[in-house]
Amino acid sequence: MGHIVIESGTKYLSGKGDVLLGDVVFRKKQADQGDITQRVKRWRSVGGGSPTPMSCWLVSKGLETLRLRMHHATATALEVARFLETVPCLSRVVFPGLASHPCHTRAVKYFGEKNSGAVLRFHICLYGPTVDQMLTDPHPFMHAREVPDYVGYWFRVAIGLETAEDIISGFLHELVTKVGEVKKFDAKTRQLSFRGKLPSPCPYLFFFAGESDGGKGQKPPSQSTDGQ
Numbered sequence: 217m218g219h220i221v222i223e224s225g226t227k228y229l230s231g232k233g234d235v236l237l238g239d240v241v242f243r244k245k246q247a248d249q250g251d252i253t254q255r256v257k258r259w260r261s262v263g264g265g266s267p268t269p270m271s272c273w274l275v276s277k278g279l280e281t282l283r284l285r286m287h288h289a290t291a292t293a294l295e296v297a298r299f300l301e302t303v304p305c306l307s308r309v310v311f312p313g314l315a316s317h318p319c320h321t322r323a324v325k326y327f328g329e330k331n332s333g334a335v336l337r338f339h340i341c342l343y344g345p346t347v348d349q350m351l352t353d354p355h356p357f358m359h360a361r362e363v364p365d366y367v368g369y370w371f372r373v374a375i376g377l378e379t380a381e382d383i384i385s386g387f388l389h390e391l392v393t394k395v396g397e398v399k400k401f402d403a404k405t406r407q408l409s410f411r412g413k414l415p416s417p418c419p420y421l422f423f424f425a426g427e428s429d430g431g432k433g434q435k436p437p438s439q440s441t442d443g444q
Contacts, residue, residue, distance in 0.1 A: 219243050220252070225271075227374055228334070231278040231285055235271040288377065289334035295380040296373070297336045300387075311336040334375040 223229075225237040240256050260266060290313075297311035309316070312323035313332035323332040375383070 219245075225275050227376075228286065228289075229275045229278050229282065231281060232274075235267075235274050237267045237271045237275060238265070285377065286334065287331075289375045290331045292378070292380045292383070293334045293336055293373075293375040294330055294332065296375065296383050299380075299384050300336075300338050306338050308339040309336065310338070335372065336375070337370055337372050339370050 219242070221241040223239060223241070225239050226233055226235055229235075229239070230237070242253060293311065294313040297309055297314055300306055300309045301314065301316070311317060311332065312319055312327075313329070314320060317323070320332075327333075373383075
């Protein structure tokens with residue numbers, strides 16, 4: 217477990233994203249030593265990072281429901297992450313609650329099987345310059361963009377109070393309505409059907425129908441056989 221935790225209080229502590237606040241949490245042993253806590257207080261004073269009274273009050277109200285909200289969010293995140301692992305066009309899903317995560321055993325040991333956090337990431341291999349015109353790069357400074365094995369985009373999802381069904385349906389709705397390669401989605405079984413036999417991961421699944429490739433009108437290659 218971390219001796220010191222530095223986090224944003226905007227999302228989960230408040231619960232509504234209505235505050236601009238961060239916090240630094242120490243284990244009792246580190247807090248009792250005094251030196252590190254004094255340094256943090258000094259940095260806060262010099263940098264002017266003191267929260268407003270209203271922000272503190274809003275967070276204090278949010279803490280009353282934090283346990284219930286996080287219990288729901290972490291369980292939902294696990295369900296969504298497990299589903300995303302089954303989507304062919306996603307080359308990687310990063311979530312400690314998944315068995316594929318390198319720290320899965322440690323996460324289960326410390327937090328339990330259904331409490332491995334509510335934030336997950338997934339990677340999409342995007343096709344051509346068209347998507348660059350329609351999607352905003354969420355983190356141009358992340359070192360992950362420099363990893364040659366993962367050309368494309370990483371997306372971060374912070375799960376909240378929505379149900380897993382709503383999140384998954386919303387995600388699939390974007391696929392079905394904006395991606396030309398998706399043929400249909402069975403809501404009951406959550407099975408995606410595609411117009412062609414897809415490689416895994418598919419490098420052009422997120423091509424948007426009706427848009428041109430860099431203004432040249434070139435569409436991604438099509439496949440002749442149907443597959444799932």
